[in-house]
Amino acid sequence: xxxxxxxxxxxxxxxxxxxxxxxxxxVFQGPAKGAYSLVATPQLADAVIFDLDCFDAENQWKAYRxxxxxxxxxxxSLHLKEILGTVFVQKPLQIERILKGLTxxxxxxxxxxxxxxPAKIENPHARDIKLAQELAxxxxxxxxxxxxxYLEDIDPKNHDQVEKIYYEPNKYLQGFFEKxxxxxxxxxxxxxxxxxxxxxxxxxxxxNVLECAVGWNEQKLRTMTxxxxxxxxxxxxxDAGEIKRLEAKYTFTKLPLDNSLWKIALWTARGRIPRGTxxxxxxxxxxxxxFTGLIxxxxxxxxxxxxxxxxxxxxxxxxxxxxQQRYVFSLFSATAALRLTTIDRNNHDSNxxxxxxxxxxxxxxxxxxxxxx
Amino acid sequence: xxxxxxxxxxxxxxxxxxxxxxxxxxxDIPVVTTEEKSTNLIPDGYKKTIxxxxxxxxxxxxxxxxxxxxxxxxxxxFNFMWDILTEGGLGLIxxxxxxxxxxxxxxxxxxxxxxxxxxxxxxxxxxxxxxxxAQPKLKEYHCKLKEMGLMLPIFTVDAxxxxxxxxxxxxxxxxxxPEL
Numbered sequence: 001x002x003x004x005x006x007x008x009x010x011x012x013x014x015x016x017x018x019x020x021x022x023x024x025x026x027v028f029q030g031p032a033k034g035a036y037s038l039v040a041t042p043q044l045a046d047a048v049i050f051d052l053d054c055f056d057a058e059n060q061w062k063a064y065r066x067x068x069x070x071x072x073x074x075x076x077s078l079h080l081k082e083i084l085g086t087v088f089v090q091k092p093l094q095i096e097r098i099l100k101g102l103t104x105x106x107x108x109x110x111x112x113x114x115x116x117x118p119a120k121i122e123n124p125h126a127r128d129i130k131l132a133q134e135l136a137x138x139x140x141x142x143x144x145x146x147x148x149x150y151l152e153d154i155d156p157k158n159h160d161q162v163e164k165i166y167y168e169p170n171k172y173l174q175g176f177f178e179k180x181x182x183x184x185x186x187x188x189x190x191x192x193x194x195x196x197x198x199x200x201x202x203x204x205x206x207x208n209v210l211e212c213a214v215g216w217n218e219q220k221l222r223t224m225t226x227x228x229x230x231x232x233x234x235x236x237x238x239d240a241g242e243i244k245r246l247e248a249k250y251t252f253t254k255l256p257l258d259n260s261l262w263k264i265a266l267w268t269a270r271g272r273i274p275r276g277t278x279x280x281x282x283x284x285x286x287x288x289x290x291f292t293g294l295i296x297x298x299x300x301x302x303x304x305x306x307x308x309x310x311x312x313x314x315x316x317x318x319x320x321x322x323x324q325q326r327y328v329f330s331l332f333s334a335t336a337a338l339r340l341t342t343i344d345r346n347n348h349d350s351n352x353x354x355x356x357x358x359x360x361x362x363x364x365x366x367x368x369x370x371x372x373x
Numbered sequence: 374x375x376x377x378x379x380x381x382x383x384x385x386x387x388x389x390x391x392x393x394x395x396x397x398x399x400x401d402i403p404v405v406t407t408e409e410k411s412t413n414l415i416p417d418g419y420k421k422t423i424x425x426x427x428x429x430x431x432x433x434x435x436x437x438x439x440x441x442x443x444x445x446x447x448x449x450x451f452n453f454m455w456d457i458l459t460e461g462g463l464g465l466i467x468x469x470x471x472x473x474x475x476x477x478x479x480x481x482x483x484x485x486x487x488x489x490x491x492x493x494x495x496x497x498x499x500x501x502x503x504x505x506x507a508q509p510k511l512k513e514y515h516c517k518l519k520e521m522g523l524m525l526p527i528f529t530v531d532a533x534x535x536x537x538x539x540x541x542x543x544x545x546x547x548x549x550x551p552e553l
Contacts, residue, residue, distance in 0.1 A: 207507075208510075285524070286524075287515045287519075287524060287527075288524070288525070288526045288527060288528075288544070290511055290527075290528050290529055291526075291528055291540050291544070292528040292529055292530055292531075292534075292536075292537040292540055292541075293528075293529060296540065301540070301543050301544050301547045302547045302551055302553065303551075304526075304544075304547075305526075305544065305547035305548045305551040306547075306551035306552075308524050308526075308548070309548070309551060320551075320552065321551065321552060356550065356552070357549050357550035357553075359380075359463070360550055360552075360553065362380060362438060362463075363463075363546050363549060363550055363553050364553050365434045365435070365436065365438060366432070366434065366440060366542075366546060367543060367546050367553055369432065369434055369435075370539045370542060370543055370546075
């Protein structure tokens with residue numbers, strides 16, 4: 001399931017009450033002549049019907065889109081909800097509206113499959129009328145996928161699936177940035193210049209500054225990180241005088257060095273891990289990342305807290321926290337780039353049980369409150 | 374305090390580290406602060422008053438649970454209050470002022486002073502005013518913590534930023550129970 005198939009016959013529901021589910025069953029068997037059938041979970045579905053008026057809808061929606069970003073979705077609500085890539089059906093439910101909605105979803109799906117160009121052309125008017133909150137969620141989702149990718153959880157026994165989660169940082173800009181970062185950390189003054197790029201970039205480890213000549217911007221940097229390097233780059237140590245001379249020649253923008261490398265590692269990895277990382281060996285955290293100055297990927301604080309409490313493997317981490325593996329892999333790739341984590345070569349999974357905090361429910365409520373702010 | 378849906382979080386650290394401001398960033402009520410003019414001169418005027426009694430704020434949760442936020446008096450002469458304040462607390466947020474003469478010494482002092490409470494709960498550390506005084510770096514704080522046999526969440530923080538104070542508190546909550 002969940003393939004880009006144009007036939008949407010298996011439908012799952014989220015947030016839909018029992019009575020409505022019963023109505024849907026009758027509609028699917030009767031007027032729809034068996035064209036659709038209900039399935040238990042989105043994992044088994046070709047499409048989802050989501051009731052946006054249900055209890056805790058916002059969080060449920062976020063969790064759903066995080067897990068199934070590309071699953072065709074029909075939104076039910078009393079009020080107009082225009083969310084990109086979904087079809088809206090206004091409540092109260094009517095048989096005709098549901099069937100029209102599903103047909104429209106099917107058509108949208110066909111268009112998506114037929115389209116050769118991946119870029120979507122948005123209707124500016126439709127965008128204007130979206131609720132700000134929905135837009136914010138969409139933007140957040142887009143950013144999350146830029147940093148963490150779309151990889152589904154893998155079965156560690158399946159060789160083909162395991163292969164998909166590896167990448168080689170040294171074949172990308174990330175590898176050079178990591179080396180330059182390490183060299184700059186060992187300097188007491190001066191910096192490291194990456195030679196061979198179109199415009200100069202200087203690493204100043206002591207100051208935690210990345211100086212990028214004006215030709216660079218975030219979009220260009222991201223594009224560069226996605227493509228394997230084709231030309232040879234060179235790392236050149238610079239003293240303070242040489243940096244001043246370059247600063248006189250070019251206009252530089254100063255960025256925080258640790259956050260820049262962190263982002264580059266996330267962009268390049270997109271939910272993968274460096275080749276050679278053992279999935280079953282424990283992750284050793286040397287220190288907490290300075291999260292206030294970094295991109296905080298989903299579950300990053302939670303994963304770090306777990307590693308700080310007890311080293312455990314990447315797979316064990318995802319399993320214990322009941323989260324998608326790609327979020328664990330993303331954080332590992334970013335922390336490994338900054339040399340904050342390593343893999344323990346000697347020890348395997350420990351399978352130690354965690355003790356539940358006596359006030360877990362209270363702590364969860366405080367967290368929910370902080371997340372909603 | 375930890376009954377009848379009432380719980381508390383403790384903010385501590387030296388005078389001027391931003392405890393009152395951090396509490397204000399999270400609190401649902403105006404922060405009650407007992408402050409008087411400092412008798413100790415703070416040269417750059419960043420903080421014109423220092424707290425000589427406790428700060429108080431509150432987070433209200435949907436089910437009527439109340440999280441009381443207490444800021445301890447920053448001056449050592451009030452440390453008799455610390456044991457009373459921390460009793461039944463959920464955890465400790467230690468704020469350090471990077472512009473003070475010896476912030477790493479401050480960290481050691483407060484971790485020692487609250488060691489009993491920290492052993493029962495958890496602590497996170499926020500370092501403020503790193504934009505004004507860049508040294509010491511976080512690396513140096515981490516080195517000292519390693520010497521002390523500790524690995525703690527330690528972030529640079531602008532106490533006025535709700536996001537940054539919230540991240541600090543989230544790190545505390547996950548340190549208490551990563552499976553939240």
